[in-house]
Amino acid sequence: MSKYNYDVLVVGSGPGGKHAAIAAAHLGKKVGIIERKSKLGGVSLQTGTIPSKALREAAYLHSRFSARGMRTVASKSTNISDSEFLQEAIHTKNTIVDKQEAILLNQLMRNGITILPGEASFKDEHTLEILSPKGNKDTLSADIIILATGSRARRPKEIPFECDNVLDSSSILKLSRLPDSLAVIGGGVIACEFATIFAMLGVKITIIDSHENLLAYMDSDITHILEQHMLEMGINITLSTNITAVESDNKNVTIHTDGEEINTSHILYAIGRIPNVELLKIENAGLKAEDQGWIPVSENSQTCVDHIYVIGDLAGRPSLASTAMEQGRRAISHAYSKHYKHLSSPLPMAIYTIPELSYVGATELELKQDGVDYVSGHASYSESARGQIIGANNGYLKILTDRNTLRVLGVHIIGETASELIHVGQIVMGYNGTVEDLANNVYNYPTLAECYKSAALDCLNKLEQ
């Protein structure tokens, strides 16, 4: 008999918590998952990843016929107003979220995981107090504790979020009608995604950021193509600009900057995330957060208290659902000393703007800074038959390869299905593959994946010169 109530208690039912709980259940452990919200799935399912991607798909479809030069079909088939379209899109998004939540519930129950509604905080390093939605308190203990409490949008007090037309990444997904105009504050992933989604729905967008470029850490060839697309969509890009104050009268917003004053009907504030750490009372377990609130962990997600693991957004960057899931599985493997065979491949990153971007490995700037002797090969979607058929004329794929070893060092893609295509490059890099492997592979025809062959051959041609 264990001296604890559970083998594993997981706090948070987002992608990190879910995967940790299921991995532990697969090892035959007694597992409980604690969730303070009435709905399961965390930010990923309820207010972030899935809802935003569902809305993106609707915006993308809205423009699809036009992109293929079939404007007459587009105008006949979408004989509804943009705001009616938004309502349909929100309804579809809600249906997708509900279905995904039902699947999640089924997965947890099928694996014998106990769902414990309530807010968890530490009493000591093995014991959690659970405050139930009805206000009752219970204490439960566990041999292993996994913290997966995620993060929330940063809402600085000088931004008037109490006004209906001042939005963050959660409230924008609940709009019932399209704004007349939207100023997006920030130039990161969430800002760029929503800017292109709402531009596609016909909203006049201004994006304002203090940096010189959008998505500043990405390969500059790719971000320049994105900026070009944004300008073609009519998005006004205002860079190197700092906001000094924001005023709203619930109808209009005035944004004061160190440059011009900007007037708009709505703003989306999309700068930064804050870890959900305060309620956990981690000091009772001997844990300490860093200045910004993130809890430091080892590469296996273990904290300084051996049996407590922190995964997902609570552990800081890269703050993605994709990595949170894997961290959950790895933490459980580590806790139970299971040999865990995983590729040491670099993490892929996808940005679901319209068009979407994806990359894996180094950028050209990073290689230059590190003094690496590399060659880049390029391919355009427009030169592939599939690109022409689907009307994806502006896509672009770039491979960076080491001049001496021919190893692939990075892949950068903009264009349709970039988030799917990137995994070819990622797997090759994970196995220390070379640009010759990519060039010699046979790809289905016609596909966008053929761009790998064209870009790899471009690299090899340059190497022969």
Ligand SMILES: Cc1cc2nc3c(=O)[nH]c(=O)nc-3n(C[C@H](O)[C@H](O)[C@H](O)COP(=O)(O)OP(=O)(O)OC[C@H]3O[C@@H](n4cnc5c(N)ncnc54)[C@H](O)[C@@H]3O)c2cc1C
């Ligand atoms: C708009 C948006 C779009 C995004 N798009 C993508 C994308 O395309 N791809 C991608 O990979 N990532 C994306 N992300 C990021 C992704 O959503 C997060 O990285 C992911 O949700 C983190 O998972 P998590 O398990 O750490 O936490 P979360 O998903 O945040 O879940 C944490 C859960 O813990 C619960 N909780 C918190 N404190 C307690 C407590 N004390 N007791 C009990 N329960 C508690 C919360 O209620 C919540 O349900 C996006 C995020 C946003 C905001």
